[in-house]
Amino acid sequence: MIDRLTDHARRVLDLTEAEASRFGHRYVGPEHVVLGVLRDGANGAAELLRARGMELEAARAELGRLAERGVVARPALSDAELLGTLGINLEAVRQRTQRTFGSQAVAQATREATRARRRGVGRVAWTPLCGPPFLAKRVVGLAHRQAGVVGSAGIGPELLLLGVLDDITEPWPRCMSNRWRRNLLAYVGLPADYRGAARALLEASGVDLAELRGALVAQVGEAPR
Amino acid sequence: MNETVHGEVTAVAAATGSKDPEVALAAVAALRGLVEVLEALNVENARAEGWSWEAIATRLGVTKQAVHKKYAGRRFRLGRSR
Numbered sequence: 001m002i003d004r005l006t007d008h009a010r011r012v013l014d015l016t017e018a019e020a021s022r023f024g025h026r027y028v029g030p031e032h033v034v035l036g037v038l039r040d041g042a043n044g045a046a047e048l049l050r051a052r053g054m055e056l057e058a059a060r061a062e063l064g065r066l067a068e069r070g071v072v073a074r075p076a077l078s079d080a081e082l083l084g085t086l087g088i089n090l091e092a093v094r095q096r097t098q099r100t101f102g103s104q105a106v107a108q109a110t111r112e113a114t115r116a117r118r119r120g121v122g123r124v125a126w127t128p129l130c131g132p133p134f135l136a137k138r139v140v141g142l143a144h145r146q147a148g149v150v151g152s153a154g155i156g157p158e159l160l161l162l163g164v165l166d167d168i169t170e171p172w173p174r175c176m177s178n179r180w181r182r183n184l185l186a187y188v189g190l191p192a193d194y195r196g197a198a199r200a201l202l203e204a205s206g207v208d209l210a211e212l213r214g215a216l217v218a219q220v221g222e223a224p225r
Numbered sequence: 226m227n228e229t230v231h232g233e234v235t236a237v238a239a240a241t242g243s244k245d246p247e248v249a250l251a252a253v254a255a256l257r258g259l260v261e262v263l264e265a266l267n268v269e270n271a272r273a274e275g276w277s278w279e280a281i282a283t284r285l286g287v288t289k290q291a292v293h294k295k296y297a298g299r300r301f302r303l304g305r306s307r
Contacts (some may be wrong), residue, residue: 082252083259085243093259101266109269113261127258187254 004144006154008043013160015039020132023063024075027188029135030164030196031072035059043157044219048212054205062204063197072197073189079128090128097129106130115180125180125187133184136196142166150220158220165213168199268296 005013016036020028037045038056067074080090098106110130114123126133143155143163152159172195182192202209243249264285271281278297282289 077248077251079255079258082248082255085248085252086256088256088259090259097263097266101270105266105269106262109262109265112265113258124258124261125254127262128255129259129262 004155006156009156012036012040012157027133027135030139030198031201033136033164045158045161048215052207071200125183139163139167162216164198
């Protein structure tokens, strides 16, 4: 799924993470993907958003208002800053650990410590070693599904934004609400009923979701395959 | 605007150890997350090098049953593909 992302979409996801940390969010959600698409700028999805009056700076300010209203988390210190208050250099720990054990082992140990079947023994909500939790996984999954529908080999930024829109409308399976996840949401400062705030962000910016989706589908269909 | 506010909070917190529970408790939680992963990595490494549960437990300062309960049966391979 991830490996079908184009280089351009990967850059957008890097900017997505940058937008989340710039705001002081300890997670990455669909709303940050919208910001990432806008910040990248040089893609069809951003053009469509700009044509509907959505600009990066205004959207950032809008996210700030959503945080005040408690729809998304308020700005908080990142793990690196928190550990910094204890005199621990997270980056140094990360580099040494990865050099010693390899990044694959670190990733597996992370899974082990966070959500493995440990019957509650020493289980933690999240670990600082692997960056902020990526809560927009379903966006990528739905973009992938949409790529299949239009017969596109790679997933570009346009399909990513389409994934964001589908993530808004697609109902959430019950398994997405479990104790570990609620714990994680609380840990990063999100309300328990958080389902991504892309809808709130887009609507507050005056974007008509159904109309935008139509325009995106038309654009993706026309794009060279 | 948010960036400035966030920046100020960061600067204050980073310069001093914080006594504000909001920051201090979150820092402890982050530290615990770090410790759990380091423990898992090193226990796995020790097992791969043939250490007994008892030897590992002694070094960690817990009982061998505690380490076994936490880590037995969920071995992952350090940095090696399957």
